[in-house]
Amino acid sequence: MELxxxxxxxxxxxxxxxxxxxxxxxxLDVPEGTTxxxxxxxxxxxxxxxxxxxxxxxxxxxxxVLKNKDRVGIFPPVGGG
Amino acid sequence: MKIFRVxxxxxxxxxxxxxxxxxxxxxxxxxxxxxxxxxxxxCHALGAGNKLVFAPGLLSGTTAPSSGxxxxxxxxxxxxxxxxxxxxxxxxxxxxxxxxxxxxxEGQPQGDGFYSLHLDKNGIKIEEDxxxxxxxxxxxxxxxxxxxxxxxxIITIGQAGERKMLSANISIxxxxxxxxxAGRGGLGAVMGSKKIKYITIDxxxxxxxxxxxxxxxxxxxxxxxxxxxxxxxxxxxxxxxGTNVLVNIxxxxxxxxxxxxxxxxxxxxxxxxxxxxxxxxxxxxxxxTHACHPGCVIRCSQVYNDKDGNYLTSGFEYETIWAFGxxxxxxxxxxIARADxxxxxxxxxxxxxxxxxxxxxxxxxIPFGDGEGLLNLMGEIEKGSYLGRILGNGAEFTxxxxxxxxxxxxxxxxxxAYDPRSVKGIGITYATTxxxxxxxxxxSVATNILKVGGDIDPLAKEGNLELSRNLQIATAAVDSTGxxxxxxxxxxxxxxxxxxxxxxxxxxxxxxxxADDVTExxxxxxxxxxxxxxGAGFTSRHDRLxxxxxxxxxxxxxxxxxxxxxxxxxxxxx
Ligand code: SF4
Numbered sequence: 001m002e003l004x005x006x007x008x009x010x011x012x013x014x015x016x017x018x019x020x021x022x023x024x025x026x027x028l029d030v031p032e033g034t035t036x037x038x039x040x041x042x043x044x045x046x047x048x049x050x051x052x053x054x055x056x057x058x059x060x061x062x063x064x065v066l067k068n069k070d071r072v073g074i075f076p077p078v079g080g081g
Numbered sequence: 082m083k084i085f086r087v088x089x090x091x092x093x094x095x096x097x098x099x100x101x102x103x104x105x106x107x108x109x110x111x112x113x114x115x116x117x118x119x120x121x122x123x124c125h126a127l128g129a130g131n132k133l134v135f136a137p138g139l140l141s142g143t144t145a146p147s148s149g150x151x152x153x154x155x156x157x158x159x160x161x162x163x164x165x166x167x168x169x170x171x172x173x174x175x176x177x178x179x180x181x182x183x184x185x186x187e188g189q190p191q192g193d194g195f196y197s198l199h200l201d202k203n204g205i206k207i208e209e210d211x212x213x214x215x216x217x218x219x220x221x222x223x224x225x226x227x228x229x230x231x232x233x234x235i236i237t238i239g240q241a242g243e244r245k246m247l248s249a250n251i252s253i254x255x256x257x258x259x260x261x262x263a264g265r266g267g268l269g270a271v272m273g274s275k276k277i278k279y280i281t282i283d284x285x286x287x288x289x290x291x292x293x294x295x296x297x298x299x300x301x302x303x304x305x306x307x308x309x310x311x312x313x314x315x316x317x318x319x320x321x322x323g324t325n326v327l328v329n330i331x332x333x334x335x336x337x338x339x340x341x342x343x344x345x346x347x348x349x350x351x352x353x354x355x356x357x358x359x360x361x362x363x364x365x366x367x368x369x370t371h372a373c374h375p376g377c378v379i380r381c382s383q384v385y386n387d388k389d390g391n392y393l394t395s396g397f398e399y400e401t402i403w404a405f406g407x408x409x410x411x412x413x414x415x416x417i418a419r420a421d422x423x424x425x426x427x428x429x430x431x432x433x434x435x436x437x438x439x440x441x442x443x444x445x446x447i448p449f450g451d452g453e454g455l456l457n458l459m460g461e462i463e464k465g466s467y468l469g470r471i472l473g474n475g476a477e478f479t480x481x482x483x484x485x486x487x488x489x490x491x492x493x494x495x496x497x498a499y500d501p502r503s504v505k506g507i508g509i510t511y512a513t514t515x516x517x518x519x520x521x522x523x524x525s526v527a528t529n530i531l532k533v534g535g536d537i538d539p540l541a542k543e544g545n546l547e548l549s550r551n552l553q554i555a556t557a558a559v560d561s562t563g564x565x566x567x568x569x570x571x572x573x574x575x576x577x578x579x580x581x582x583x584x585x586x587x588x589x590x591x592x593x594x595x596a597d598d599v600t601e602x603x604x605x606x607x608x609x610x611x612x613x614x615x616g617a618g619f620t621s622r623h624d625r626l627x628x629x630x631x632x633x634x635x636x637x638x639x640x641x642x643x644x645x646x647x648x649x650x651x652x653x654x655x
Contacts (some may be wrong), residue, residue, distance in 0.1 A: 008329045009322065009356060050313070052532055055334040057637055058540075059532065073333035077530055079314035079570040080324030080355075080381070080399045081522050 001068035003028050007043070008075045010063065011051075014044030030066070037062035049076055082182035085205055088199060089275045090129060090188030094205045099182050105590075107139035109165040109560035110156025110606050113184055115481050116163055117609045119185075125340035126158035127245055127274040128268075131142065131323065136184075138563015142177025142290035145585050146306040146564045149174045149374030151253070156617070157266035159247040159433070160476055160493040160517035163294055163613040166263035167521070167560055169373030169382075170253030170278075175234040176200070177563075178287040185368060190276050195243070201283040210278045214243065215425035218252045218260055221279055226258060234282030239428025242269030244465050246473030248433040251272060259384070260393035264430040265519060266273055267475075273576050293591035300390030300585035305568075308578025309378050314569040319381040319567060320370045324399035325355035327498075332407070334539065335529050335637045336503040338496070339407040342629075344636045345500050349412025353402050357384070358499055365390050368631065377399040379567050394422040400520075401446070403498040404435030409442060409455060416452040424458045429473060434462070436495035437476045444483025470480045472638035488627050492517035492619070502630055502640040504529050504539045505648070507643070509549035512624045513652040515610035521566055527573065534573030542648070550652055554603035561602060562586065604655060609655070621650045 006025050009012065013020045020026035020043075029041065036053045040062070044053065053060055054073040064070070084097045106114055124130030133155045140148040151173035157164035176184065179200060190196065195214040213221050218239045225235055234254060241249035249269030250262045263269075293296045310316045318326055331337045332350035339347040351357060362369045368384040372394060387393040397418060405417040424431045433444040438458055441447065446468075447454035461469035471482045476495040479550045481486035489496040492519030501508025506525025514522035525548050529539035537544040552569075559566055562582065572579040583594055614623075630642035 004334070006329075008333075009318070011328055026327055027560070048334075052330070054330075054333045057333060059334075059530075059536070073330075075330050075333075076318070077313040077531070078318045078322070078326045079527065080319065080327040080532060081520060081526065081567070 001030060002071070003030055003039070003066060003070045006073045007074065009078055011045060011076060015042060023057070032075055034066050035062065036060055036064045036066065039066065040074070048069055051076060082180045083232060084183050084185065084187045085181055088188045089186060089190045089277070090195070092190065092207050096204065107141070107182070107561055108150070108152040109154070109384065109557060110135055110602060111561070112152045112165050112586065113134040113163060113606055114609050116154050117137060117613045120156055122156070123618070124156065125425045126156045126383035128163065131156045131271055133186040133268065133271045133275060134306060135172070135175040136181055137173040137181065139561060140585060140589065142171040143292060143562035143589060144376065145564070146376060146378045147378060147568055148563045148596065151269050152250055153263040154273045155270065155575070156267050157517070158245070158265035158270050161617055162515055162517055163610045164266035164268060164491055164516060165560065166251070166265050166268050167408050167566070168251070168253050168254050168261050169377070169565065170261040170264040171374055172234045172236050172253045172282055173563060174281040174374060175236065175284040175287070176199045178289050179282070180288055186272050186275050186277065189274060194277050196277040197278055198280040199283070199492065202286050204283055206503060214278050215240065218428050219426050222254055222258055222260070225279065225281055227282050229281060229642065230281065233259065234284065235279060236273045236282070237279040239270045239426060240465065241272040241427045241429040241473055243278070243422060243433065244470070244473070245270040245479065246274045246429065246470065248437070248473055248475045250428050250430045250431045252428050255382070255395065256375055257384070257395070259351055260425045261396055261426065263613050264428070264432065266517065271592055274552070275411050281619060282364050292589050298585055298588035301581045301588055301654060305578055305581035305585065307362060308571050308581065309568060310574045311496070312575060313565060314570040315379045319379050319425055322355035322359055323369070323383050323397070323399070323510070325358050325402050327399045328354040328403060329356065330530060331499060336488070336500045336539065337403065338498065340410055340498045341408060341443045341487055341498070342500060343487070345503050346411070346637055350407065352412040353406040353414055353417065355399070358397070361385070363416060363554065371395065377565065379565065387415070393620050394419050394425060397421055400430035400498050404432050404439070405455065406435060408439040410450040411455060413450050413452055416456065417512065420459055424465060425533060426590060427463050432497050433475045433495045434472070436489060437472050437479045440480050440485050440488055441472060441483060442475050443487060444479070445482065457550065458577050490518060492623055494518045497525050500635050501626055502635040502642050503638050505644070506533045506537060506539065506545040507640055508550045508626060509546050509649065509652065510553060512551070512626050512649050513549065514553060515607065515614055515638050517619040521556070523556055524566070524569065525549050525552055527570065542644060546648065546652055550655060553607060554600060556603070557606035558599045558603035561606065563585060612645065621646070624649055624652070
């Protein structure tokens with residue numbers, strides 16, 4: 001299935017084996033049933049960083065199962081106001 | 082410490098002891114207590130009966146990290162409610178070191194001339210100003226730096242305040258001669274109505290702030306600083322990207338008000354984001370990280386240069402960039418920066434002004450997305466033309482002038498950068514705060530979107546009323562300490578850092594406050610402010626969001642504002 005992925009605020013794809021290596025905004029084919037946590041790992045994002053994952057604009061936990069055509073936004077901790 | 086009272090009717094100054102009841106107050110607690118006690122709520126905000134109060138926070142002037150914030154209070158000419166506007170810059174620390182618990186400006190002089198005040202270790206001098214009236218804030222600062230020296234503290238109003246425009250702000254010099262603003266609620270017009278163009282503060286040989294137990298204070302300040310620098314938001318996110326880092330996450334969450342609050346996502350979001358801004362600042366030799374006052378360890382501010390590498394603006398905030406950007410459909414940071422600079426120079430609130438221009442765009446004055454047109458409208462405000470005077474009076478006034486029904490304002494004050502339909506906790510804050518729509522009064526966005534201090538669904542009702550209430554109470558207390566509200570990102574997650582604040586207060590004042598006392602202080606502040614507003618004719622019917630939020634769904638979540646009146650009114654059950 002295909003995901004529409006945006007990585008923000010310094011995050012980028014760190015997995016050299018993927019075509020999106022070094023990118024922040026890309027589409028990616030992943031196996032059916034991939035969870036948010038598995039996606040983090042696939043993209044090579046440091047698991048120690050506490051991340052905010054917005055799936056179609058809604059915050060979802062790491063065990064959330066992704067679906068085809070989901071819009072995924074991943075952020076490190078940010079604040080302001 | 083003393084209360085300094087300047088009477089502008091007869092041009093006299095008196096110095097008073099602090100009454101027992103106000104000894105434990107500073108910042109917002111003190112400005113609101115003074116306004117509530119001394120100002121008749123029904124008075125005209127621009128008349129002789131209103132007062133303007135400056136009060137450093139309880140910890141200001143000490144070595145406590147990020148504690149140089151000042152409260153400015155009065156009755157707001159924009160909202161008709163009580164107002165506390167919180168600001169950085171160097172004034173708060175200098176006032177505190179001079180022993181000023183509060184500076185109260187009252188009365189009104191005869192005639193059209195403007196005056197200035199000068200504070201130093203000998204007291205306050207009132208002088209006629211024949212030179213700087215009619216000038217912008219940047220020139221005021223330049224001339225006064227020349228007259229005194231670069232260390233001089235300055236509080237000033239621009240042409241907007243002189244003309245008593247309802248969105249006029251009060252500007253405070255930062256350590257590098259840039260400007261910070263007591264932005265919201267039109268207090269610049271109150272200063273203009275008192276005919277004070279500027280206040281200079283010279284803290285040479287000031288007595289300083291006494292600390293009862295210096296060792297304990299030092300230790301608590303160390304723990305607090307460690308908490309701030311270790312938290313990912315206050316230690317990394319804010320210093321690197323500033324507050325504008327929020328554009329992308331709020332946009333992604335569908336809560337970035339776009340096209341005068343008609344949708345929650347902006348196609349040009351990334352072009353105006355904190356990440357893009359960081360790259361621009363670095364490429365033009367600006368400063369991505371900058372402190373609005375000495376001793377701030379978070380340093381969320383920045384210096385933004387133009388294409389030629391010359392200073393354009395500083396303290397370039399998310400709210401400003403969102404408002405001139407997404408809300409007006411402008412995706413060019415340079416245009417937004419020029420608009421911000423004009424706002425700083427003429428002394429007008431960026432949130433109110435940009436939301437007003439969004440409303441004017443809706444009313445057909447210029448099209449959405451017209452950057453040059455936007456700068457022309459800023460020019461009209463600067464000139465004080467009839468159109469400029471309409472715009473300078475804010476979103477609600479402008480909505481009426483141009484027959485617009487989608488006017489995002491509560492109690493007359495423009496709604497800031499989070500759509501209340503998609504971020505419901507902040508909607509409760511907009512509706513209920515004593516200030517008119519104000520995100521800083523109870524920043525539920527932290528928990529709704531940023532997952533700081535917990536995780537409460539932004540689209541559901543559950544938990545959001547309690548969230549806003551708890552945050553509004555805590556904020557009223559933080560605003561009284563002189564600490565920047567951004568310390569909340571750390572203390573909501575770190576109990577040790579929160580305790581360190583109480584320890585600092587206890588060490589400074591020789592007290593034994595507990596967390597419950599701090600909560601009680603927050604509640605007292607809110608109740609005092611609400612009682613003033615009730616005296617001015619406000620009822621629960623004013624604690625409401627505009628009708629269109631209930632009727633028009635906000636994409637991408639197609640959310641509507643669905644809190645009932647009864648649910649909102651339960652806010653005050655504490
Ligand atoms: S965090 Fe930012 S706004 Fe707050 S005191 Fe520091 S520089 Fe000023």
